[in-house]
Amino acid sequence: MRGRFAKVVGLGLASALALAGCSDSGGGDGGGGDTFKVAAFTAGYGTPVGKSTLDAFVDRGEQLGWDVTLYTSDFDYDKINNDVQSAVTQGVDAILAGFPDPRQIQPIVTAAKDADIPIFAIDGGVEPNDDFVVDITTNQQQIADLTVGALSEAMGGLQGKNVMVIGHDPHVGIATRSRMAEKLLTDGGATIAGGEIKQVLSPGTSQEEALKFVTDYLQANPEGLDGVWVGWDHAAVGATQAINEAGRNDIFVTGVDAVGIALAEIKKNGPFYATVVQDWPGVLDETMQDMQTYADTGDLPEQNFVETDVTLVTRANVNEIKPTDS
Amino acid sequence: MASTEAPAAVAPAAATERTPFSQHLWQAGTVLALIALIILFGALRPEAFLSFGNVRNILAQIAILAIIAAAQTVVMVVGDFDLSVGVTATLAGATAAALMGDGTSIPLAILAGLVVGTLVGVVNGVLVAYMNLSAFVATLATLTSVGGLAFIVTGGTTLYGMPESFFSIGQSRPFGIPLPIFFAVIVAVAVWVVLRFTTLGRRWYAVGGSAEVARLSGVNVRLARFLAFTVAGFLSAIGGIILVSRLGSASATSANNYMLLAVAAVFLGMTILRSGAANVGGTLVGVGIIGVMSNGLNIVGVSTYFQQVLTGIIIIAAVTLSALKSRDR
Amino acid sequence: MTTALQPGVVGAPPALEAAGIVKHFDGVLALGGAGLSVRRGEIHALLGENGAGKSTLIKVVTGLVAPDSGEIRRDGEEVRFSTVRAAHGAGVVALYQELSIVPTVSVAENVLLGEETPSRGGVVSWRALNQRAGEQLARLNQRIPLRKLAGELSPVQQTMVAVARALATDARVLILDEPTASLTDTEITDLFAVLRRLRDEGVAIVYVSHRLEEVFELCDRLTIMRNGETIVTKPIAETTIDEVISTMVGRPHGLLYPARDTATSEVVLEVSGLTGSRVADVSFRAHAGEVLGIGGLAGSGRSELLRLLAGAQKRVSGAITVAGHELPHSLGVGRALDAGIALVPEERRSQGVILGDSIQDNIAVANLPAVSRAGWVSNRAIAKIARSALADLQIKARGPRQAVGHLSGGNQQKVVLAKMLSRRPRVLLMDEPTRGIDVGTKAEIYRLIRRLAANGTTVIAVSSELPELIGLSDRIVVVHEGRVSGEVPAADADEETLLSYCYGRTA
Structure with missing residues (x-):
């Protein structure tokens, strides 16, 4: 009798979990024969910008009457490759790659080439790439220039200053701009604290990791830090906390992304000095237009690599900026 | 132990027994490793590593790990294993953060977080104790599902903007000591007291020693295992909520990494007892080793990649030590 | 039936021969000059009581255990199997239960x-x-x-x-250990047909079984072992079941057992219609101050009977009454202990003690109510119980904090006893109370059981050693295939009668 009871409870639990898991997954079901079918994917659905951009794409695509299916994972490219490959097999008209790591989606690229399906990319790497019919991204060099410039302004120049650089090499964009920032800093006469770029292991715990980096570094070198350049905002918030907890007001931090928590820190007039807003809605607009053109006429974009401008966010303009993750 | 009333109590001097000295050396091995690490880093950077500020800093950094490792200790005392302590902490913290974001009062939001964490423990307990799933399978399943729930609760973004007074839990410093350290001490002492001085603790250890012996001695083995998982869920939730307060933000994966570190700490600690059983004192030594390693390597300037390699080596060393010991039994 | 007077191939050397095999385990003599000679083309039964040394002898001839001394010959040539593989290579294969x-x-x-x-x-x-x-x-x-x-x-x-x-x-010598234990009658007939066929092809078959009727139906010759020695080898045709049983029993009672001095009186335990998965419809009564022995072969349900009484296993039906109070149907170990029934289980190392824990912690597990108040354990109370147990039972240990795993088997058994006796049970169930224990400690445990009985405790002991059963008990109940097959006052019991009951030959 216990056996049966146990089974009933087990099924109950399982279905409760299943329901909990399913309730969030929307998604369109198959439309008619001549609707424009798009397979959209991102491995960055766990990041605020990735999620909001792809969600917006799905909404707007469906408003245009497209049949959009969204495949997501939390940096699990194996899963994404499998899901999208089978979508290609079932037949789609176009693929949208949201914030892909071009090094890790070769199976999708090959499958799409074989089936003659164009891939439109948002932020698909930092250099032109024939895998995509178009890759619309932000200008990494401009991001590095603006943030390093802001940090220099806060510290009163770069010459002789010690700056920690916090990056995450598995992410192409962050890896690229942290290398650029490192070069700008050393060219300007600054020293990289600790001798090399500090690597965060996992984006999900980056705030805590950056907090530890800076706390421990300040313990060892109380006089050896003037600024922290961070490749993205969440880690920058952790660095800011470490500086606040050490009771310092002479060390400054810059980030990238302009997420809400970072904007809130900038407003406090504390160590968090500046961040950069990448115009993802603008990028999305442009991508939607390109895809619409392709859907209507079959014409592909002329340029396959578009870099859009970014905007620096400081105390001066922070109140006009909308957080990118809300 | 002057048992004068037992004249027959003469030492049997079993030939296979290790000499007491080497035995002590074995058991002290993990503690010696901690001392050796402290001496090593102290010698490399004495002014930075051994300062009061840095000791306080290390303690603050390991406080949350200590709490989650205490949760894992309870489960491992009964001879099981909980892969979901990290995600449970994440989910509990995220739940509290989300509720505060929606205007729920701080105590109520914290209570809700604790309830959610406890519920995950209850589910684990039911699956393992009453439905006879292996702890590995059951908690692997909850690890996956609860991890998904954390994404749902946070909406995939990072939650922030909780009331300022909530941050005092993780960020305030009464008497100059970060408050999380106090929480860690309270949790560790409470778990130690329960394990050592209550009938529940005795039952847990008996079940971990041999579930069949415990059953034939009148222990309700199912209930004991169920309670162990439930307590682990509750304690993990405490750790997760303190982490959210400490960081001022809650992401969908913020505490997940704590699971492996907690397991490593408990394994390290198990080498301390002759019986090879999980115990709070040993777990704290294990937590100390992990904390000192991370802080010391940061201060010396070793890259995080290499730090991760070393953490793995430490886990292997711990498991090997435990295995060598349990061959004695 | 091809039961010739000299079955098998007589002229050639035996297919497998073992002679003068001696083997000690941890200083205890397991085989003291055992032998076996199996011819090609015969089915040879190997018989003996539990513990007579049959399985050890089989392990020796199949390379699983190295003998201290003695010779093994295969087709007349001396061999020494250091591994099971080596024995296989020489064509000697054993199939286990x-x-x-x-x-x-x-x-x-x-x-x-x-x-x-x-x-x-x-x-x-x-x-x-x-x-x-x-x-x-x-x-x-x-x-x-x-x-x-x-x-x-x-x-x-x-x-x-x-x-x-x-x-x-390419096995030429096939050893089968209790192959029919789980088979039905028709299946047994099938198996026998195959075995006879192999015999006729010249395979030498060693057949180990407790089922004497089967042995007499199938086998050509038999060898009987007792106390690690080979007693006799003879053709089946020249003997009878009764003769085999009395040869298996053999020895006179030892002087290990203390005198009985208990006057039995009130009924403490009454069992009626008790049924479990193997036990069927068992009823009996046990009195205050009585030592009730339970006999039966391994697998007869004797251990399950104790486990049912102790709440360690679920009962299908039947009633258990202790001192006039019927116990609830869903009886757990905890409730049984509360009602005064305590079990000293069969497998000491896996069921009796936690080897890594100290003596006092082992004792405490079953005595938590006595050493705690409102859930708080008093370590002082635990130490007190443990110390008095060490003294009472003369457990040889450095102190109550010594790990049980470091004690001798006899002292470990005393710890299990101490654990259960600290509950002051009215009914003490003991499954194989002296298995794997040296003779000195055995005598101590027998005296202890008598002392308990003298103080009014009811002791129910299962044992596969018939002399122990007779020497220790006041009364003996024998179980065969889950049912009571006989009951005798120990004073009137002899091993042959008991063994006949064990084999289900109701008087």
């Missing part, structure tokens, strides 16, 4: 297990595999689907697969 098949792979793979798997370039050639396995099964006249999972077969088919595997390795 827990059949050594792998339930999760196919029949064909099981038959050829341990052989080189037929393959081409590393890829298994299933056709060749199935063909070769099929040939082996055909030799036994068996039609078993080769692709079926072995775990899905009936018990007799599994036995056949195991036999076929032995033959596939």
Whole structure:
């Protein structure tokens, strides 16, 4: 009798979990024969910008009457490759790659080439790439220039200053701009604290990791830090906390992304000095237009690599900026 | 132990027994490793590593790990294993953060977080104790599902903007000591007291020693295992909520990494007892080793990649030590 | 029946011969000059009480255990098997009670297990595999689907697969340990037909069984062992079941056992219609101050009977009454202990003590109510109980904090006893109270049991050693296949009667 009871409870639990898991997954079901079918994917659905951009794409695509299916994972490219490959097999008209790591989606690229399906990319790497019919991204060099410039302004120049650089090499964009920032800093006469770029292991715990980096570094070198350049905002918030907890007001931090928590820190007039807003809605607009053109006429974009401008966010303009993750 | 009333109590001097000295050396091995690490880093950077500020800093950094490792200790005392302590902490913290974001009062939001964490423990307990799933399978399943729930609760973004007074839990410093350290001490002492001085603790250890012996001695083995998982869920939730307060933000994966570190700490600690059983004192030594390693390597300037390699080596060393010991039994 | 007076091939040297085998385990003599001589083309029964040394002898001739001294000859040539593989290579194969098949792979793979798997370039050639396995099964006249999972077969088919595997390795001496334990009557007939066929092909078969009727039906000759020695080898035709039983029993009672001085009085335990998975409809009464012995063969349900009484196993039906109060149907160990029934289980190391824990912690596990108040344990109270137990039972240990794993078997058993006696039970159940214990401690435990009885405790003891059963008990109940097959006052009991009851030969 216990056996049966146990089974009933087990099924109950399982279905409760299943329901909990399913309730969030929307998604369109198959439309008619001549609707424009798009397979959209991102491995960055766990990041605020990735999620909001792809969600917006799905909404707007469906408003245009497209049949959009969204495949997501939390940096699990194996899963994404499998899901999208089978979508290609079932037949789609176009693929949208949201914030892909071009090094890790070769199976999708090959499958799409074989089936003659164009891939439109948002932020698909930092250099032109024939895998995509178009890759619309932000200008990494401009991001590095603006943030390093802001940090220099806060510290009163770069010459002789010690700056920690916090990056995450598995992410192409962050890896690229942290290398650029490192070069700008050393060219300007600054020293990289600790001798090399500090690597965060996992984006999900980056705030805590950056907090530890800076706390421990300040313990060892109380006089050896003037600024922290961070490749993205969440880690920058952790660095800011470490500086606040050490009771310092002479060390400054810059980030990238302009997420809400970072904007809130900038407003406090504390160590968090500046961040950069990448115009993802603008990028999305442009991508939607390109895809619409392709859907209507079959014409592909002329340029396959578009870099859009970014905007620096400081105390001066922070109140006009909308957080990118809300 | 002057048992004068037992004249027959003469030492049997079993030939296979290790000499007491080497035995002590074995058991002290993990503690010696901690001392050796402290001496090593102290010698490399004495002014930075051994300062009061840095000791306080290390303690603050390991406080949350200590709490989650205490949760894992309870489960491992009964001879099981909980892969979901990290995600449970994440989910509990995220739940509290989300509720505060929606205007729920701080105590109520914290209570809700604790309830959610406890519920995950209850589910684990039911699956393992009453439905006879292996702890590995059951908690692997909850690890996956609860991890998904954390994404749902946070909406995939990072939650922030909780009331300022909530941050005092993780960020305030009464008497100059970060408050999380106090929480860690309270949790560790409470778990130690329960394990050592209550009938529940005795039952847990008996079940971990041999579930069949415990059953034939009148222990309700199912209930004991169920309670162990439930307590682990509750304690993990405490750790997760303190982490959210400490960081001022809650992401969908913020505490997940704590699971492996907690397991490593408990394994390290198990080498301390002759019986090879999980115990709070040993777990704290294990937590100390992990904390000192991370802080010391940061201060010396070793890259995080290499730090991760070393953490793995430490886990292997711990498991090997435990295995060598349990061959004695 | 081909039961000639001198069965098997007589002229040639024996297929397998062991002589003068001596073996000690941890200083305890297990075999003291045991021998066995099996001819080609005979089925040879190996008989003896539990613990007589049959299985140790089999382990010696199959290379599982190295003897201290003695000779083994195969077809007249002296051999020394250091591993099971070496014995296989010489054609000596044993099949054990827990059949050594792998339930999760196919029949064909099981038959050829341990052989080189037929393959081409590393890829298994299933056709060749199935063909070769099929040939082996055909030799036994068996039609078993080769692709079926072995775990899905009936018990007799599994036995056949195991036999076929032995033959596939070209076994010339086949040793079967209790092969019919889980078979039905028709299945047994099938198995016997196969065994006779193999015998006629010249295979030497050693057949170990407790079922004497089967032995007399199937076997040609028998060897009887007792106390690690070989007593006699003779053709079946020249003996009778009764003679075999009295030869197996053999020895007179030892002087280990203290005198009985208990006047039994009120009924403490009353069991009626008790039924479990193996135990069926068992009823008896036990009195205050009585030592009730339970006899029976391994697997007869004697241990399950104790486990049912102790709440360690679920009862299907029946009633248990202690001192006039009927115990609830869903009886757990905890409730049984509260009602005054305590069990000292059979397997000391896996059921009795936690080896890594201290003596006092082991004792505390069963005595938490006595050493705690409102959930808080008093370590002082635990130490007190433990110290008085050390003194009472004369447990030889450095102190109450010594790990139980470091104690001798006898002292470990005393710790289990101490744990249960600290509950002050009205009924103490003991399963094999002296298994694996040296003689000195045995006598101590016997005296202790008597002392308990003198103080009014009811002791119920299961033992496979008949002399112990007779020497220790006031009264003996024998169980056969889950039912009571006989009951005698110990004063009137002799081993032959008890053994007949054990084999189900109701008087």
